[in-house]
Amino acid sequence: MGKVSHPVDDAASEVAGTLLPGAGPIAGWISSGLREEWQRLTSRALKAAESISGRSREDLEELLEQDPALMPLYMxxxxxxxxxxxxxxLRAMGAVLGEAARASASGESDSVHDADQALMAMSxxxxxxxxxxxxxxxxxxxGARGKSGWIAKHVADALGLTxxxxxxxxxxLLGTGLIGSRNGAFGDPFxxxxxxxxxxxxxxxSLDDT
Known part of the structure; x- marks a missing residue:
């Protein structure tokens, strides 16, 4: 009997092949050191997705396989x-993937589309x-969230940036949906x-503590 193909594994192999054209299955697509680093980063992202979605890794992968709208986000x-x-x-993108999984399970299709746009910007x-x-x-x-907030100069001063x-x-960050903004009374965005x-x-x- 042939090996059963799973969409989650197929997606990983497809991305691996795109990153390095001509590569074979994911288990052998690049040197062991780079492969381990890629898998480590992917695992960090999926841990964040688990945390936000409230699902186990197995449940999350099952949902990814069942909902075709989620697979492009995973990729x-x-x-x-x-x-x-x-x-x-990668943690941030994993968190957004987890939020999309939660939204998908709740039938919130617009939130899934929002997550897709956010992931494009976050990469x-x-x-x-x-x-x-x-x-x-x-x-x-x-009084933030629409009435006031930080302006760029104050953030710059606090963090030692220009x-x-x-x-x-x-x-x-505004383009990813992680930050909101509105124009202030004197023209500087909040x-x-x-x-x-x-x-x-x-x-x-939370992942820093694990």
Whole structure:
């Protein structure tokens, strides 16, 4: 009897083959050191997905196989594990994948589409972006979420960044849905962490403890 093919395994093999054209099955696609690092990063992402979705790894993989809308999201995470390589980026993407899995199980299709857009934007985030996100999450401005929040200059001063770099990071994070924004009375945008942004930071912190 032939080996049973599973969509989750097939997705991993497909991404591996795309990253290195001509590669065979995932178990032998690159040198052992690079393969182990890719698998480690993928595992970190899936742990965050488990934490946010409230599902075990087996239940999560079953849901990925059953819902065709989730498989492209999983493949985005696999691709980022090979191309981005930043631990915290992969944790954040895993958290978004977990939120999409939770939304899928609840029949919230719009939230799944939101997650797909967020993952596309998140694949280029760097550790600097997460320094900014963590700061905004752990130092919330009183009356934030629409009435006030952080401006780029204050974030820059707090983290030792130039104002341009802080504004750049905040703008990138805004595009992922991890941060919200509105224009202030004097023209400077206010920024605050969204619920998804707070969930991402919480998932990342919980993985630091494991």
């Amino acid at each position: 985005r995470v696999l691709w980022a594990a090979g191309m981005n390589g930043h631990d915290e980026t 280029t985030l760097t550790p600097r972006h997460f320094r900014v996100l963590r700061y905004v999450c752990t130092h919330p401005m009183r 104002e341009d770099r802080a504004a750049w990071c905040l703008s990138d 920024y605050w962490a969204t619920e998804l942004g707070e969930a991402v930071v919480q998932a990342s912190a």
